[in-house]
Amino acid sequence: MNSQYIETLKRHISTHTVRSAEDRSAVSYLESVLNPEGRINTSFASDDKWPNHDGVFEYVSNPDKSRRPEQNFVVQIKGTHDYTESDGVISYSLKSLAFPAYIAYEVTADPGILFIVLNPDVRGEKRIFWKYMSPSFIKNINFEQSSVTIKLYKEDEIKDTDESIDLFCDKLDQVVDTHLFLKKLDNDCLKIEDALKIVQYRCEEISMEIENVSKYPNLRDTISRKIVRALYDLCYSVLVLNAVKLGYTDINQKLAWEVSQFKSETKYLYNFLRGLKYIGLRIPEEGQSERLMLKYYNYLWEIRSFLKKDFEIEVLNNLSKFPLNMDTLDKEYYELVAINIASADLTPQNVRVSRYYIQKTVPFFVNEERYFEITLQLAGLYATKYNRITVYSKQYISTRYSIQIAYTETELELWGIKNKIKILNNWKVAIDPVCLNKLAKMLMLPTKINRNYGEYVSLMNFLTSTEMDLLKIVNLSDKRFKQVYEHIYGLTKTHDFGEVILKIRNNYANPSNKVGRYTIRYVLLNLREEIMEALLPNQYNSRSLDELYITRKCYPFEKKPFISNLAGKRTSKGDIKDIIEIVDDRCKFERVLPYLKIEKLISETGELFFDKKIIANDEAIKKYNSGLDLWERNNGFMISEKEGVVTIDSYESTTFFILKRLLDLSHIPNREQQKSNEKYLRECGIEFKDELKRIAMKYLFVSSQVMLIYGAAGTGKTTLIKYISRMMKQSKKTVLGKNTYCIAKSTEESV
Known part of the structure; x- marks a missing residue:
């Protein structure tokens, strides 16, 4: 926020309007209506108890399961006879902007709601409307004015019926799931004081919920959901503090996010926020948020260490109390591994020739120290799952690319059985030059670099030190990209692969709309020979994709990357995180979300038909279907509905075909x-x-x-x-x- 805007907000906040008789009647009527079986617990004031709002209410989403509030809401309540109505739309003039200014100015964890009660003292004519003080609503207010006209629509009305109250509570659930401290700050600068305030608040909140896990073990998943919702604010604030540590000022989200990815020790912040980026679109269902919390436990450990080391802030001191449900045998084994790591010679050695991909990384904690069990898969066209090894380390490795490693073997004895384990003491990114040359071939550039090229060594060193991937590099801002390119190629004699990077940045990086962009971006994330080989034209599929030497079979993926597969790989079934990253468009993701939800449920449950309520509303399903072309409709990508039950056409028709054929054979x-x-x-x-x-x-x-x-x-x-x-x-x-x-x-x- 700029200083002038802040002063304008303060001016509105300092104003005060006297409570009218209509306002007092509105409070009384609203309290009588908002009493749906313990879900909404009001604490409103009919006098002028609070200067900028009229009280709060606690929202309990499922009182039969737990009466602990899910969220507090700050409210203002206005009663009025002064309004106009045209074609079912009501126009109301809010004479004081003190409440929306308060919501816009304050860094608060509690969402704001404006209730407007029409004719609050006229029997039979009372009507309740509500407006969530969302970031978009606040941004549309001109605070240079003294009032604002608010449009009230049919969907904004709360009627005194069970059905209407249920619908209102459903909408409150959506607000709870998506409300964040920092939504309004995405494009604004956040001060260090605000960042520290948010960190303190959210860490205290998370610590309190961790304590509650042990008190209420049957509410583990509910508590985990509350923790997961707090993570975005915590992560963004720590990103800002990290940028402050690096010497930056006037820090917004984009800058804070960007600078965190240049060092491997802060890249976890980038990954953390990226992992949370789409939670607003898919708040975990029951049972899922706990799995997410266990995953993010590792990041919370990193945040705690960062704040203690660089800002001398003690937070999340009870983090170790969050039960990780570790098996007793695993606990004993990992304790012995930790002892072996502590006693091993970790002096870096020369890496071995073989290349490996990181198949899986499992963090484990012993005496509040963190370690990693890393499963590595041998790289190469003909490698199988039998070519895997496991190494242990205190160092987290996040690169997506093949690596070369060095390790020390030590002996571990558990229950009288001796086993040798590998302790990692060195590693580096080592993309096979064959993959780089094939990428150049796709772009029709004549490149034949090998591991002895100076530019290859320089590029691998940069990718090792930062653990960035090439997609992030080509999507950097102009200033950052020039710095990175100069760092890699400034002293090298050749720039062969540098030309490949430049061509991709100029033609296929964000926000390019050229055909082939999604395929190229996917390759940048997954430089694996077996993937790239399937993308090249061959004697059976010789047609290529526009200006690229890529098989024409990639065209469906270019049109609908979320639901169509890349040639040679079932990307729509297992690579959703990669697809989200290469598309980087929330609107496109939102459009296909109903399809993805149904497909995921089919995979998990084996069922075909699902209640529409758990998938999406009518508008979202209609929006998805309307975006399909004729070929997609004819090939079963449509979502069909009958009597409130939905499914995907192709799954239904294929299943019925199989059943009919089996019945015929029987x-x-x-x-x-x-x-x-x-x-x-x-x-x-x-x-x-x-x-x-x-x-x-x-x-x-x-x-x-x-x-x-x-x-x-x-x-x-x-x-x-x-x-x-x-x-x-x-x-x-x-x-x-x-x-x-x-x-x-x-x-x-x-x-």
């Missing part, structure tokens, strides 16, 4: 099959311990061409499949089952 008899079965049973020499298996094989595929095998663990399903596989050795049969090793081994021998 009615096709083969009487000759029984003779063949009986002959095999006489000659096979199998001694059946279970007579039911022999009977099943006798009538196999006699009355039906479909057989369904089900049963609890240990009942012999795999054994029966093995018998059937041998009996049907000369037949062509399709076996569908969970892809366990036993089933695969049994069927591959004969089917």
Whole structure:
């Protein structure tokens, strides 16, 4: 906020209007209506108790589960007869801007709501409307004026019915989930005093909730949801403090976010905020926020360490009390690992030749010290899951690219069993030059660098020290990009791959709309040979994509990256975080969110149909469907609805097709099959311990061409499949089952 704007807000806040008789009647009527079974607990004043607002109410989303308030709301209540109505829209003039100015000026954790009660003292004509003092609402007010006209629509009315109160509470849930300290500050500068104030407030709030976890173990998920909501404010404030530490002034969110990614020790702040960026669009369902909280526990540990080291602020002292539900055996094992790390020689050694990708990183905590268990996957076209190793370290490695490592082997003994573990003592980013050259080939640039090129070494050193990825580099502001480019290529003799970076920045970085931008951005995040090989044209798919040497099969991904797959990879099913990053457009993500929710639920539950209420409202579903083209509609991407139940067309039609085909096959008899079965049973020499298996094989595929095998663990399903596989050795049969090793081994021998 600039100084003039602040002074204007202060001027409004200092004004005071006397409570009218209509206002007092409005308070009384509002209290009588807002009493929905303990969900809204009001503390309003009919006199002038508070200068800038008329009290608060506590909101409890589910009083049957917990009566602990989910959120406090600050309110102003106005009663009036002075309004106009046209075509169902009511216009009301708010004569004092003290309340919206108070909300705009104060750094507060409590959302503001303006209640307007029409005809508050006229029986049968009382009507309640409400307006959430959202950032967009505040920004549309001209505080240079003394009043503002507020438009009240049908959806803003609260009627004295259970249905209307339920709808109001649903909207309060949305406000609770998306209200943040800093929404109004996204484009403004945040002072260090405000940042420190927010850090203190949010850390105290989180600490209090951590204490509540032990008191109310049945509310773990509810408490975790409250903690997750506080994280955005905490992260952004710490980002500002980090920028202050680096010497910056006039710090807004963009600057604070940008400077945090240049050093590996502060990059966690960037990742933290990026991870929270879309929570407003998908506040976790029950059971999910606790998993998120366990994930963010690691970041909170980092924030606590940062504040203590650089600002001498003690916060989150009870963080270790948050139960991580660690298995006893894991706890003993990790304690021994920590001892081994403490005693190991961690002097950096020369890295080994092999390259690895980080498959998984699991933080663990011993005596409030943090360690990491890192699973590495061997890089290369023909590497498999059997080419994995595990190393342990106190250093967090966040790079997406292949790395080379050095480690020390030590011996660990648990329960009398000795095992060797690998302790990491050095690492560096080491992208295979083949991948860089293939990226250049996609851009039709003649580049053939290798690991001995000075520019390759310089680029890898920069990526190691910052742990940035190339997509972040090409999306930097002009000033930052020039600094980074000069740092990497300023002293190198060649700039071959530098030309690749420049071409991508000029043509395919944000905010480019050129065809191929999403594919190129995805490659920048995932420089893996197996991915890139599938994107190049070949003898079977020789057509390329516009100005790029990329297969034409990438075109659907370019049009609808959230729901279409990249050539050779099922990106829409498992790479949603990458897609969010390469698209970097909340509106596009919001548009496809109903589809993504349904698809995720289908994957998790195995069901096809879902209550529309848990997916999206009518407007969101209509908006998604209207954005589909004819090909997408014809290929089943539409969301269909019937009687409040929704599904995705392609999933429904494909499932029905499979069921119909199975039903048809189940009615096709083969009487000759029984003779063949009986002959095999006489000659096979199998001694059946279970007579039911022999009977099943006798009538196999006699009355039906479909057989369904089900049963609890240990009942012999795999054994029966093995018998059937041998009996049907000369037949062509399709076996569908969970892809366990036993089933695969049994069927591959004969089917």
